Amino acid sequence: MYGRVYASILQRASSYTLTLYSAAPVQYAHLVALPSYQPQPAHQCHCSSWSPFRSDQLCCTGEESGNWSRSGRHLSTRQDLDLQLSRVQINSILRTNEQTVSVPEFDGRGLSAVRKFESNQLAANTPNEDRRSAATCLQSKGMLFGVFDGHGGWACAQAVSERLLYYIAVAMMSEHSLEELEKSMERGRPVPPILQWYKHHADFNYRESASLYIDHLRVFWQDLLDGEEHGEGMSPRDALDCAFKRLDADISLEAQVPLSNDLMKSTAIQVAFAGCTACVAHVGTDGIYVANSGDCRAVLGVQNEDGSWSAVPLSQDHNSQNRDEVERIKAQHPPSERDTVITDDRLLGVLMPLRAFGDVRFKWSHELQQSILSSLESGVDLDSLNLYQYTPPNYLTPPYLDVAPEITHHKLRPQDRFLILGTDGLWDELGSEEAVRLIGEHLSGIHLQAPVSPSERQLKLGQMHELLLKRRARASPALDTNAATHLIRHALGTGEYGELCQERLASMLALPEDLARMYRDDITATVVYLNSDLAKPHHSV
Numbered sequence: 001m002y003g004r005v006y007a008s009i010l011q012r013a014s015s016y017t018l019t020l021y022s023a024a025p026v027q028y029a030h031l032v033a034l035p036s037y038q039p040q041p042a043h044q045c046h047c048s049s050w051s052p053f054r055s056d057q058l059c060c061t062g063e064e065s066g067n068w069s070r071s072g073r074h075l076s077t078r079q080d081l082d083l084q085l086s087r088v089q090i091n092s093i094l095r096t097n098e099q100t101v102s103v104p105e106f107d108g109r110g111l112s113a114v115r116k117f118e119s120n121q122l123a124a125n126t127p128n129e130d131r132r133s134a135a136t137c138l139q140s141k142g143m144l145f146g147v148f149d150g151h152g153g154w155a156c157a158q159a160v161s162e163r164l165l166y167y168i169a170v171a172m173m174s175e176h177s178l179e180e181l182e183k184s185m186e187r188g189r190p191v192p193p194i195l196q197w198y199k200h201h202a203d204f205n206y207r208e209s210a211s212l213y214i215d216h217l218r219v220f221w222q223d224l225l226d227g228e229e230h231g232e233g234m235s236p237r238d239a240l241d242c243a244f245k246r247l248d249a250d251i252s253l254e255a256q257v258p259l260s261n262d263l264m265k266s267t268a269i270q271v272a273f274a275g276c277t278a279c280v281a282h283v284g285t286d287g288i289y290v291a292n293s294g295d296c297r298a299v300l301g302v303q304n305e306d307g308s309w310s311a312v313p314l315s316q317d318h319n320s321q322n323r324d325e326v327e328r329i330k331a332q333h334p335p336s337e338r339d340t341v342i343t344d345d346r347l348l349g350v351l352m353p354l355r356a357f358g359d360v361r362f363k364w365s366h367e368l369q370q371s372i373l374s375s376l377e378s379g380v381d382l383d384s385l386n387l388y389q390y391t392p393p394n395y396l397t398p399p400y401l402d403v404a405p406e407i408t409h410h411k412l413r414p415q416d417r418f419l420i421l422g423t424d425g426l427w428d429e430l431g432s433e434e435a436v437r438l439i440g441e442h443l444s445g446i447h448l449q450a451p452v453s454p455s456e457r458q459l460k461l462g463q464m465h466e467l468l469l470k471r472r473a474r475a476s477p478a479l480d481t482n483a484a485t486h487l488i489r490h491a492l493g494t495g496e497y498g499e500l501c502q503e504r505l506a507s508m509l510a511l512p513e514d515l516a517r518m519y520r521d522d523i524t525a526t527v528v529y530l531n532s533d534l535a536k537p538h539h540s541v
Contacts (some may be wrong), residue, residue, distance in 0.1 A: 118525040121485035126513040130522040131161035135195040140172040142284030149423040153386035156358035157276035171239035240291035244507035249404040275359030291405035294353035309440035320345040340394040348392040362401035425521030484525040
């Protein structure tokens with residue numbers, strides 16, 4: 001099945017890929033430098049009709065040594081499409097961005113609700129448009145975890161991943177703590193730390209915009225201090241809601257006001273015109289609060305009394321498959337627009353997520369958009385900033401999009417074992433139940449098999465063989481210690497019977513960067529292991 005599907009798609013795509021898609025030159029140096037490796041004979045891959053893509057299925061019109069677009073960017077030719085990777089190369093690619101952090105059980109303020117977390121990312125876009133964040137709140141309680149899926153470039157996801165957790169933490173701080181922050185700023189003293197970040201070595205920040213971001217965070221806490229009753233700070237629910245909305249408002253404002261230099265100005269506009277979805281969890285002794293805006297997802301892994309695993313959704317996808325969400329948006333516009341607000345399962349026929357940060361193209365008036373883009377220096381290349389003069393069709397009564405998060409709360413129970421946060425690239429490939437089963441069995445090392453049912457006993461020989469193959473696939477040992485890597489490996493490499501298919505995984509990972517996004521999305525996964533002891537009677541709160 002997979003071989004026929006992927007080969008036919010690639011064959012159809014090849015005729016136009018070389019003219020419509022371009023990317024920076026493919027860099028395989030990290031693969032070439034690896035020692036030669038001859039893998040041991042693998043389990044037979046039961047992708048019944050699977051065969052790796054053949055390089056002669058790609059149409060090439062240029063020289064065999066490579067093709068270059070008019071913009072000077074490399075376009076893949078048949079020589080680029082060596083889609084076979086060794087196991088060492090596969091592992092190297094999958095594990096490059098993995099992160100494992102153990103959390104102290106006692107942090108000086110009380111027991112932690114988190115034992116450890118594991119995270120990973122795999123890019124399809126170049127550069128990766130996903131981002132992730134994790135931090136401990138130092139001026140309040142709990143930990144924050146977020147995944148962010150950018151679109152229209154990576155700029156908005158980058159800014160939100162750097163800033164949103166600060167806004168949430170500040171909103172939860174007490175009035176006294178905020179006053180101490182403000183006194184430190186006024187007197188030029190070191191500011192008490194707000195968050196303890198857990199960064200991967202490949203993470204980076206917008207250095208040129210750091211002062212702007214600090215200034216606007218300060219204005220935010222000043223506004224909180226000016227409020228009538230901030231007292232001991234907001235609850236996690238209120239803080240999440242306030243922080244999402246305030247940061248999006250700041251992103252919009254920063255693109256409209258004069259800034260100190262052209263680089264900061266162009267960055268602010270780029271952030272505002274790009275967009276990102278976000279799913280953030282606050283994990284504390286009082287449970288899990290999840291704020292979601294868009295189509296990222298949070299799923300709780302629950303271990304049942306018989307040892308099996310169940311998935312409890314802690315967020316809802318905000319896309320056209322969510323009928324309540326579609327009706328919410330239609331209700332905000334005149335009846336004459338009911339048939340045009342959502343077309344082809346997209347907002348105004350363009351945008352798939354129905355809530356997001358940034359995306360001012362769906363929030364501002366047409367006149368404001370033109371004014372801001374025209375304010376950039378004449379020498380600025382709008383294409384290089386992923387900016388362009390474009391108005392969605394039927395753009396009559398903006399705004400059509402907002403960031404208001406949908407917030408859920410779950411009180412921790414002894415059977416609650418872990419939380420999965422993932423961008424939609426993960427959920428495109430795995431269902432929530434399957435993801436929880438994979439992590440649960442990875443955690444316990446036990447692969448439960450249901451008894452053969454009466455109907456299964458009546459299967460014919462060939463059908464029984466398929467059933468046995470599926471059962472054997474479920475009992476295969478894990479290849480990764482990092483649970484997020486385990487998820488990504490199975491998301492891209494699962495065969496017809498649930499087994500890991502080496503050929504499929506190799507082909508998905510070896511696609512050149514100008515083709516990869518046609519077959520998969522960026523994937524980010526974070527697995528948070530919960531301290532279920534807190535939910536037992538002697539730890540009840």
